[in-house]
Amino acid sequence: MPLSQIKAVISDMDGVIWRGDNPLPAMTDFFAFLREQNLPFVLATNNSGRHTSNYVKKLARMGVPDIVPHELVTSATATIDYLQDHYGKGARLHVIGNEGLFQTLEEANFVITDTNVVAVVSGLDFNFTYEKARTATLLIRNHDADFIGTNPDTSFPSPEGLVPGAGSVIQMIQAASGVTPVIIGKPKPAMFEVALARLGTSPEETLMIGDRLNTDIEGASNVGIKTALVLTGVNQRDDIGDIQPDYVFEGLPDLLQTWRASL
16 A cells, blocks of 8 residues: 555654654654645554643654644553543542653542552553552552553663663562553554544554554554554564564655655
8 A cells, every 4th residue: 555545644752753852853844744745643652651741842842833632642541541431530549650640640530549449550650669569569469459551661762772661660560469450552452543533534544653563563553554663763674573564664754755755
């Protein structure tokens, strides 16, 4: 399927449009191209630690000032949909994560506490400690709290290299509690389904751009979305095996050149 037939885009952020606080080459050109071609897009990230407003501000600082919250889906916002469906608004939760996850859950009127909780919700926590793991484990083991993980990424790209991700935190609690968590983020279908609903397009005419084979590419492929792997993040060409993207690009400049040539 040529890129000229794509009608909407879902794109990861870390490793695709930036690494840490550094924009990747052709980032602003990428968004200009999407606007010029009237291609709706959703930026979908497994990172639960930042509120959507932080991403809007970060993109503006990097030269993309016109992004609105509706164009962003995080594993935290997708987790809210799951929590509301299963527990209702106002449910009591024990939360491990960065500020953005707490803010997102509080805005959705969940009660964050350490007692009488229906679930332990864990994401990436830059201040994760043994004591936090202990509290979560006891709530799951002794008080029958459900265990929910925002996303399974064991690492994520930073300017210095790959560093521990939410999956590393979640796996410690899983090992200690003996309970396998419900995972919300990529490669699970929930985030892709939310993104497709916002775009109003079918999977077959939508392109997922990602840097990680086992989340971005596998998850999108499983729901029928076309996929493009960029080699500016986690996975490289030699990593491609059972999970096969529809396209492989060195980065956004290569993707844009190919896409423009197809029009």
